[in-house]
Amino acid sequence: MSIIREAASRDAGEPSSSCTLHRLGRGLSVVLVLALAAGLAAPVRGDGLAAAAALTMGAGAGAAPAADLAGSGPFNADLLAGVARTLARAPYAPPSTTLPEVLAKLQYDQYRDIRFNPAETIWARGDARFRLQLLSLGYLFTTPVELATVKGGIAQHLAYRPDLFIAGALVPASLPTQDVGFSGFRLLSPLNDRLRFDEVAVFQGASYFRAVGRGQDYGLSARGLALKVGDPAGEEFPLFRAFWLEEPVPGSATMVLHALLDSPSVTGAYRFELAPGRDTVMRVDAVLFPRVALEQVGLAPLTSMFMFAASGRGGVDDFRPQVHDSDGLLVLNGRGEHLWRALANPARLQLNAFEDQHPVGFGLLQRDRNPTDYQDFESHFERRPSAWVEPVGDWGAGAVILVEIPSDAEIHDNIVAFWRPRAPLAAGSEVHLSYRLSWGGEPIAAQDRLRVLATAVGRADVKAPTPVRRFVVDFTPDAGPCRATCPPPKAAVTASTGRVGDIVVSDNPLTRGYRVTFTLDPEKADLSDLRLELGFEDARRAEVWLYRWTRP
Numbered sequence: 001m002s003i004i005r006e007a008a009s010r011d012a013g014e015p016s017s018s019c020t021l022h023r024l025g026r027g028l029s030v031v032l033v034l035a036l037a038a039g040l041a042a043p044v045r046g047d048g049l050a051a052a053a054a055l056t057m058g059a060g061a062g063a064a065p066a067a068d069l070a071g072s073g074p075f076n077a078d079l080l081a082g083v084a085r086t087l088a089r090a091p092y093a094p095p096s097t098t099l100p101e102v103l104a105k106l107q108y109d110q111y112r113d114i115r116f117n118p119a120e121t122i123w124a125r126g127d128a129r130f131r132l133q134l135l136s137l138g139y140l141f142t143t144p145v146e147l148a149t150v151k152g153g154i155a156q157h158l159a160y161r162p163d164l165f166i167a168g169a170l171v172p173a174s175l176p177t178q179d180v181g182f183s184g185f186r187l188l189s190p191l192n193d194r195l196r197f198d199e200v201a202v203f204q205g206a207s208y209f210r211a212v213g214r215g216q217d218y219g220l221s222a223r224g225l226a227l228k229v230g231d232p233a234g235e236e237f238p239l240f241r242a243f244w245l246e247e248p249v250p251g252s253a254t255m256v257l258h259a260l261l262d263s264p265s266v267t268g269a270y271r272f273e274l275a276p277g278r279d280t281v282m283r284v285d286a287v288l289f290p291r292v293a294l295e296q297v298g299l300a301p302l303t304s305m306f307m308f309a310a311s312g313r314g315g316v317d318d319f320r321p322q323v324h325d326s327d328g329l330l331v332l333n334g335r336g337e338h339l340w341r342a343l344a345n346p347a348r349l350q351l352n353a354f355e356d357q358h359p360v361g362f363g364l365l366q367r368d369r370n371p372t373d374y375q376d377f378e379s380h381f382e383r384r385p386s387a388w389v390e391p392v393g394d395w396g397a398g399a400v401i402l403v404e405i406p407s408d409a410e411i412h413d414n415i416v417a418f419w420r421p422r423a424p425l426a427a428g429s430e431v432h433l434s435y436r437l438s439w440g441g442e443p444i445a446a447q448d449r450l451r452v453l454a455t456a457v458g459r460a461d462v463k464a465p466t467p468v469r470r471f472v473v474d475f476t477p478d479a480g481p482c483r484a485t486c487p488p489p490k491a492a493v494t495a496s497t498g499r500v501g502d503i504v505v506s507d508n509p510l511t512r513g514y515r516v517t518f519t520l521d522p523e524k525a526d527l528s529d530l531r532l533e534l535g536f537e538d539a540r541r542a543e544v545w546l547y548r549w550t551r552p
Contacts, residue, residue, distance in 0.1 A: 068157070069242040069260060070146035075155035080244070080258055081269040081287050085430070088289035092264040095239075097142040100176040104142065111139035113168035114175070120164050121188075122149065127250035131188040131197050134158070135204055136165055137180060144181030146242040150258075155244055158182075185243070187255070189276045200276045206237045207261055208303075211280045212385050213440030219304065219325035219384030220364055222437060224261050224270060225288070226298030226418050230351055230403050238263035240270075253277075266290045266297075266425075279440030280385075283392075286433045294425040298401065298418030300389040300435050304364045306343040307410045310456035314552050320375050323410050325384045326364040329417055330446060330543075331400050334358035338446060338543040342455040343415055346404050346550050352529075353399040353420075361445060362400045363388035363438075364417055367453065388443040389419070392434035397422040450475045450534065450542035453511060457549070460502075460519045468521045470502075473532060473545050477513040489534040489542065491516045497525035498549075505534075516545075526551040 069083065098104075106114075114136045122132035137144060148155040160182060162175035184204025188197040191214055201211040207224030227236040240259040248255040254275045261268035266288055273283040284300070309322035324343065331339040333356040341352065343364075365386040368374075374381045398421040407414035425431050442451075453474040460468040478486070488507070493500045499521045508515040514534070522528055528549045534542040 068146070070148040070155065070157055070244060072148070072155055072157045074153060075148070075150050075244055075258075076153060077258060077269065077271055080260060084260060084262075084267040084269040084287065085289050087260075087262060088267040088291050088428075092262070092291065095143055099137055099142055099144075100178070100180060102171070102173040102176060103136070103138040103180070106138040106171070108139060110170045110172065111136075111141075113170035114138060115166045115168070117164055117166050122158075123248065128248040129189055129251070129253060130248040130255045132245060133186050133188065134164060134182045135184045135186065135202075136175075137183045141183035141205060143183070143239065145184055145240065146181055147185060148242070148244050149247055150244050151247040185245075187274065191276050191280075200280055201274060201282075203240065203243065203259075206239045207259075211274070211276075211282065211439040213280050214276075214278045215383065216385045216440065217380055217383040219366065219381075220387055220415075221303050221413065222387060223301045223303065224259065224286070225263075225266065225268065226301035226416065227263065227265055227294065228296045229298055229301075229401075229416050229418070230349060230405075231296060236263055236265060238266060238268075261286075261288075265292050265294060277440075279438045282437040282439075284433075284435050284437055288425065288431040288433065290425045290427050290429060290431070293427045296420075297425055298416070298420060299395075299433060300437065301416060301418035302364045302387050302389070303413045304387075304415040304417075305407075305410055305413050306345055306404070306415050307407065308345060309368075310454065311342055311547075312344055312457060321373055322368070322381075323374070323376070323379075324366070324381060326366050326386070326415060327368055328365050328452070329362065329400070329402050330365050330388075330443070331356070331362045332360035332445060334360065338449060338451075338541075339546055340452040340543045341402060341546040341548075342452070344404055344548065344550070345414065346406055346548075347552055348406060348550070350404040350548060350550065352402040352404075352548060354402070355397075355399045357397045359391055359395055359398075359400065359419065361388060361390045361443060362417065362419070363443065364415065365442065367442070367451075385439045386441060386443075388438040390436040390438070390443075390445075391419075392436060395419060395421070446543075448541070450478065450513070450540065452476075452543055452545050453513065455545070455547065468519050469549065470517060470519050471530070471547070473516045474508055474511055475514045475516070475534070475542060477511065478540065486540070487537055488514065489536045489540070491518070492533045492535060493518050494531045495520060496527075496529040498522040498528045500530075520549060522549065522551065 116133045124131050147158040159179045162177055165175060167175055186199050186202040189200045191198040191200050203209040208221050210218055210221040212218055224240060225238045229235055238261050241262050242260045244258040246256040254273055257272050259270040261270060268286050268288045271285045275281045304326040305324060307323040308316045309324060328343055329341040331354050363386060366384045369382045371382045398419055401418055401420050403416040405414040453476055456472040457469055459466050460470040488505050491503050491505050493503055501519050503518040506515050530547045532545040
């Protein structure tokens, strides 16, 4: 199962849009440790990608990679794809996570006391709209990642030096002097103020990365690839072994970076084109090379956190009304439906599959932007970005998979969403994948109809406890001019098990939208999948509300 929280560090005094690692804490799931341990061997200096392509075929099972992947020399996307293709033909080489003692034994607070030296910021002396800062190894981040910058088709290896970092008083010994690599990097851009460079994206830990839009703080994460999520035998965590970052052109609003992905089951060559803004948009192009048939593969995976909201506060001991980085999964399917699935923190692992052909988009959204609804003036959940995946090209048949994992602490990511193709990815094949990934607000494509604002659930009888549940679903106001004169919609509610009753549609005077209430008597069922549709006499449309009720 996939549980990961804040995955980067922030330098003191850095004008960043958010503080990462701020809620990592000491009680992290062991799954996070396993994910971060899925890394690569210690760097061995070579002659760049061309040498790597020639040498990786010689790596046997259990051997460390024999080449320096992100060395200096010629670079382009075709060379990177060639390395990934060659790696896939050889047995997987398990990573080595041996670090110098000073880094290997760092505790949480000690690791946070290693800060990137702002004077060493890469691309800071030119007119580029992007700057690059590097992240140290240590604490949970024990897997070295190789980095290189690229200019004019030539890669320049970025070597670790201790003077790249400032070690505070909590660090017990001097930083290593040898080139041990890095744990990742962050990108800065004038996102919120043209005179200040804010952190806009970070890549660190396995194949995890994330970004923010204007005025936002870090929240949910994305991954390069997900494998075997929810499998009782354990999840496999592919990792980005090396990155190549193209030096941004002065004045350009976009920058490009490349990554090599590797795991026991698959390799891949990735290209990211990043455009910060109100919504920060990434164009992702990847070529995957499966070593084995991939039956439980997750494409364009997203991971987030949902602890509680008005839809479920049973057993909650917290002063805040709700705690979550995302409050729903939105799916725009090939049949023209807009499906809104309110998230839950279930008592047992839950998996939903929303089957589709030719998907239009899906994402984990944070719709509630009212700080009053959270009452948390440190975490500011209302500032967390939504993440929206829009396929480029036809993804064919498959399903959007939603995994909800029981969690008792907000430091854990317990929500996973991704696309799973209907047909397994064949061993030895080459699979091309492209999509746009937007970090920010509501996707424009979802705004042509009434949307779900909130979901609340509680007992149906105010006089005494009862197993019958009352559901309250609020929709946004009509956008058209006929709101005052058009008749209200009719609501149709169905349940996979149990009995639905007392369906009422009314005006919500606070939101000026519609409110739908109904009851569910689960009878003897432990689980019921609910579906609510609004029907209009005119051309108005609304999202389809979905929810999975489970017995506590």
